Amino acid sequence: MRDTLAKLQGKPSVRRAAVAAAVAVVIVFPFVTSRYWVDVAFYLGLYTLLGLSLNVILGEVGLFNLGHAAFWAFGAYTTAILNTRFDIPVLVLLPVSALATAGFAWLVTSPIIHLRGDYLCIVTIALGEIVRLTLNNDPGGITGGPNGIFGIDRPRIGPLVINTPTEFYFLVWVIVILCAWALLRLQNSRIGRAWNYIREDELAAEAMGVDVRSLKLLAFILGAGLAGVAGNLYAAKMMVVSPESFVFLESTIIFMIVLIGGMGSVPGTFLGALVVSLFPELFRPLAQYRMLIFGAALVAVMYFRPAGIWPRRRATFRSLRKETGKA
Amino acid sequence: MSEAILQVRGVTKRFKGLVAVRRMEMEIAEATIHSLIGPNGAGKTTLFNVISGIYRPEEGRVIFRGEDITGRKPHVLVAKGIARTFQNLRIFANLTCLENVMSGQHCRGRCGTWSSIFRLPRQRAEERRIREVAEEWLEKTGLWEFRDELAKNLPFGLRKKLELARALATEPKLLLLDEPTTGLNDKEKEDIMEFIGALPRMGITVLLVEHNMNVVMGISERITVMDMGEKIAEGTPEEIYNDLRVIEAYLGREEAIA
Numbered sequence: 388m389r390d391t392l393a394k395l396q397g398k399p400s401v402r403r404a405a406v407a408a409a410v411a412v413v414i415v416f417p418f419v420t421s422r423y424w425v426d427v428a429f430y431l432g433l434y435t436l437l438g439l440s441l442n443v444i445l446g447e448v449g450l451f452n453l454g455h456a457a458f459w460a461f462g463a464y465t466t467a468i469l470n471t472r473f474d475i476p477v478l479v480l481l482p483v484s485a486l487a488t489a490g491f492a493w494l495v496t497s498p499i500i501h502l503r504g505d506y507l508c509i510v511t512i513a514l515g516e517i518v519r520l521t522l523n524n525d526p527g528g529i530t531g532g533p534n535g536i537f538g539i540d541r542p543r544i545g546p547l548v549i550n551t552p553t554e555f556y557f558l559v560w561v562i563v564i565l566c567a568w569a570l571l572r573l574q575n576s577r578i579g580r581a582w583n584y585i586r587e588d589e590l591a592a593e594a595m596g597v598d599v600r601s602l603k604l605l606a607f608i609l610g611a612g613l614a615g616v617a618g619n620l621y622a623a624k625m626m627v628v629s630p631e632s633f634v635f636l637e638s639t640i641i642f643m644i645v646l647i648g649g650m651g652s653v654p655g656t657f658l659g660a661l662v663v664s665l666f667p668e669l670f671r672p673l674a675q676y677r678m679l680i681f682g683a684a685l686v687a688v689m690y691f692r693p694a695g696i697w698p699r700r701r702a703t704f705r706s707l708r709k710e711t712g713k714a
Numbered sequence: 715m716s717e718a719i720l721q722v723r724g725v726t727k728r729f730k731g732l733v734a735v736r737r738m739e740m741e742i743a744e745a746t747i748h749s750l751i752g753p754n755g756a757g758k759t760t761l762f763n764v765i766s767g768i769y770r771p772e773e774g775r776v777i778f779r780g781e782d783i784t785g786r787k788p789h790v791l792v793a794k795g796i797a798r799t800f801q802n803l804r805i806f807a808n809l810t811c812l813e814n815v816m817s818g819q820h821c822r823g824r825c826g827t828w829s830s831i832f833r834l835p836r837q838r839a840e841e842r843r844i845r846e847v848a849e850e851w852l853e854k855t856g857l858w859e860f861r862d863e864l865a866k867n868l869p870f871g872l873r874k875k876l877e878l879a880r881a882l883a884t885e886p887k888l889l890l891l892d893e894p895t896t897g898l899n900d901k902e903k904e905d906i907m908e909f910i911g912a913l914p915r916m917g918i919t920v921l922l923v924e925h926n927m928n929v930v931m932g933i934s935e936r937i938t939v940m941d942m943g944e945k946i947a948e949g950t951p952e953e954i955y956n957d958l959r960v961i962e963a964y965l966g967r968e969e970a971i972a
Contacts, residue, residue, distance in 0.1 A: 569831045576830030576837070577823045577844065580809075584817050587806035594766065594800070596792030596821025596884060605827065701810045703862045704849075711842040 405654070413560050417553040425552040427668055429624065432559035433617055435660040438644035439566050439653065440613030445642065446651035446699075447579065448606045449586030451508035454515030455641045458611040460633035462488045462618020464522060467536040467628045468529055477542040477623045481616060488615025489608045496607045500600055503589070515638050522630040535629025542623050555624050562620070566613060571653050575702050575710065582606060583651065647688050649695025658696045662688070719744040719888055719919050720765070725774030727760050734760040736943045738774070742888070742921055742936075745914045749922040749930035752940035758923045759801060759892060761940070765921070766798045766890055767791045778888065793821040795887035799877045799894060801923075807866035811857055814865050814876055815848040818883025822847075851879040855909070871902040878906070888919045895929050907933060931955065 417425045441455045462484040469475045469483065499510045525532035542549040542558065549558055573579045581602050584592035593599045622628050640663055648659025666684060670677035688696065722740040726733065735757040742748045750758050763769045765776055770785035777783065783791060797818070806814050823844060829837040852858045855875045860868060865876060874894065881889060894910065895903045911933045913920050924930050930937060930951075937954045939947040947957045954960055 572831050572833060573827065576841065577820060577825055578827055578830050580813060580816060581820055583809060583813070584806055584820070587808060588804045590768075591800065591804035591806065592817070593788045594768075594792065594798055594804075595817040595880065596789045597817070598789050609827070701808075701813065701862075701864070703810070704812050705862075707812070707841075707845055711838050711845060 409657070410564070413564075417556050422552050425556050427664070429552060429556045429559055431660060431664045432556065432563050433621060433624075434641070434644060434664050435563050435657055436559065436566060436617045436620070437614060437641045438648065438656040438660045439563070439570060440610045440617065441641045442645050442648075442651065442653070442656050443570065443582075443610040443613070444606050445645050446649075446656070447574070447582040447586065448603055449650070450603060450606065451504060452511045452607075452610075453508050453635075453638050453642055454511035454513070454518075455610075455614060456633040456635070456637040457511075457515045457518035458488050458492060458614035459618045459621070459637070459641075460518055460522060460628075460630070461491050461611075462615030463622040463628045463633070464530060464536070464618070465615065466619040466622040467539050470539050470622075471536055472529075474540075477540050477619070478544060481542075481619045484619040485612040485615040488618065489612035492607045492611030493604060496604060500603050500607070512635070512638075515633075515635055519630050519633050519635075522633070531629070533630060535627055537627045539622050539626045539628070541626075549623070555620075559620055562616060566616075567653050567657070574651075574653070575707065578602070578605070586651075643685065647685065647695060649698040652695060652697050652699040655695045655697035655699065662696070717744050718742060719779055720921070721775075721777040722761070722765065723775045723777065725761065725764055725771045725776065727757075727764055727769055727771045733943050735764065735771070738940075738943075738945055740938055740945070740948075742919060744919055745917055746935040747911065747914060747920045747922060747933050749924060749934040749937045750940065751924050751927055751930060751937060752946075754925055756925075756940040757943040758925070758940055760943075762798070762890055762892055762921075762923050766796060789821065792884050792886075795885070796890065797881040797884040797886035797888075798890040799881050799892055801892040801896065803870075803873055803877055805865045805873055805877055805880070808864060810862050811852065811865055811868070811876055812845070812848055812861040815851050815857075815879045815883045816844050818851070818880050818885075819844040819847050821884055847885070848883055851883045854882075855879040871898055874898060874902075874906065875909075878909070882913075882918075886918060888921065889913065890921045890923070892923045893925070894922070895924070895926070903929070 416428060437455065437459060441452065444450050444452045465484040465487045466477060466480045469480055470477055475483070495514060499507065502510060522530045523533055530536065549555060581592065581597045584595065584597055585599055585602060589599055644656060644659035644663050646659070647662055648657070649655030666681050667677055670680055673680065718741040720742040722738055725735055725738040727735040738761055750761065752758050760769065764771050767783070767786050767788040767790070775782055775784045778794060778796060781794075783794065806817065823840050825837040825840050852861055855878060857872060857876060857879060860872065865873065868876060874897070878894065891910065894906055898906065907929065910920060910922070922930055922934065934951055937949065937951055938945060939954060939960050947954055947960045949957070
């Protein structure tokens with residue numbers, strides 16, 4: 388069965404059909420389901436975006452970042468603070484949050500970027516906790532402490548207000564699809580390959596002329612920037628942000644999305660997010676047992692498909708030639 | 715004798731009091747094969763890592779094509795034209811052979827994040843060039859039919875060749891090879907040495923590190939012998955073969971062990 392799956396994945400026609408079907412489902416979905424499921428699908432989109440953003444860092448470069456919620460929180464708080472204090476429109480804050488979070492990532496990861504494997508992992512866990520505790524401690528009275536920040540505005544474009552679940556649903560999914568497109572293009576480029584070289588063998592990558600330090604930083608900056616976008620969307624949807632939304636468990640969930648889907652695989656990240664956000668919903672009737680079953684299912688996935696549900700397929704000679712053309 | 719492409723001037727490298735390389739002097743002539751031999755632990759690989767930028771020496775300088783490159787980072791040196799292979803194979807196991815060899819061209823490219831996302835014309839042209847250079851070396855090393863195969867699925871001998879192809883794809887002026895024949899059978903050894911022997915004709919200078927003296931005798935123009943971190947002899951293969959100090963310090967000891 389594994390071979391059949393792999394073969395199907397490899398066929399361009401199958402891949403095209405899968406993408407077309409997925410896009411069709413995304414467009415039709417809110418008109419055939421209830422408000423409740425549209426809301427669930429919004430969070431699915433949000434987690435897909437977070438998964439894609441961590442996939443750059445963890446999946447492509449192999450940097451164990453278990454503090455990704457810190458970047459998400461930074462984006463959300465940037466939006467919350469600038470919107471409530473200075474009345475800057477939420478949509479304007481979308482790129483602002485992305486850039487601010489990217490800058491924050493550059494600042495905090497520069498000194499730790501040389502750490503490898505588990506060491507980096509531990510420091511990023513600490514980073515996640517430091518950010519959450521700082522928000523909780525309300526430095527200078529700007530983060531609102533444990534209560535967080537209330538009264539964040541809705542995104543507006545002229546007279547159009549993004550307000551209903553359906554509108555939010557489309558906002559997040561348009562951004563998710565754009566990001567997926569950009570990241571797929573990056574994968575088969577000089578930058579994407581260099582990231583993979585680093586993941587495979589850092590010393591060899593350096594010896595082949597890859598500026599390891601800069602490219603690792605680039606991955607963190609890019610990944611954090613996307614997490615900042617997710618933070619902005621989250622703040623706009625909830626209209627309130629508080630530290631308890633960005634606990635360590637969130638970082639773990641995003642980490643799982645990438646692992647379950649397949650490291651460095653964009654379609655895998657979609658599937659990973661689907662599994663992680665849908666499973667607890669589907670098994671809601673089982674009440675307190677659902678997390679137990681969820682855990683068992685995760686173990687099963689990692690046991691039967693250790694490379695993830697939809698592992699990354701390497702580009703073939705043929706596909707590369709098709710992309711760049713013959714001389 | 716042609717111009718020296720690489721000069722090692724009084725290089726000393728210590729590890730916490732242990733002197734791995736002591737006041738080393740060496741000159742490598744352009745478009746030749748120069749071998750660095752010596753028993754295990756002589757300091758060959760340390761010197762090699764100093765030249766390729768992995769270690770910074772405590773004393774001395776490394777001069778490449780008239781430029782002081784002491785302590786420059788490996789990725790900078792690759793761009794300047796110094797490529798290397800590793801003693802214990804370091805290929806990118808989960809990537810295809812083509813992707814492995816394409817890594818060599820990374821340092822020749824300039825395109826970044828945005829031009830890659832939007833596939834600007836110059837990015838496409840660059841990608842094409844990267845791919846074509848990689849294809850060329852895959853063909854020359856006989857790995858063409860394995861281009862889409864993951865590197866980890868290749869047999870050992872071919873993985874060695876893949877590493878060589880990858881280093882050559884950086885378009886080096888100087889190629890540093892750390893024991894390229896280790897672990898190969900006689901046929902593969904002959905094959906790879908013949909390939910290496912042809913490199914100077916393409917204008918590539920080779921510095922070959924070996925502890926097996928017989929491997930380098932046939933193809934080296936000059937040989938430097940190291941023992942206990944110091945240079946003990948240098949000359950043509952014939953001179954080295956007849957050098958009493960070499961026989962004593964190197965061959966003599968190996969015989970004593972055997």
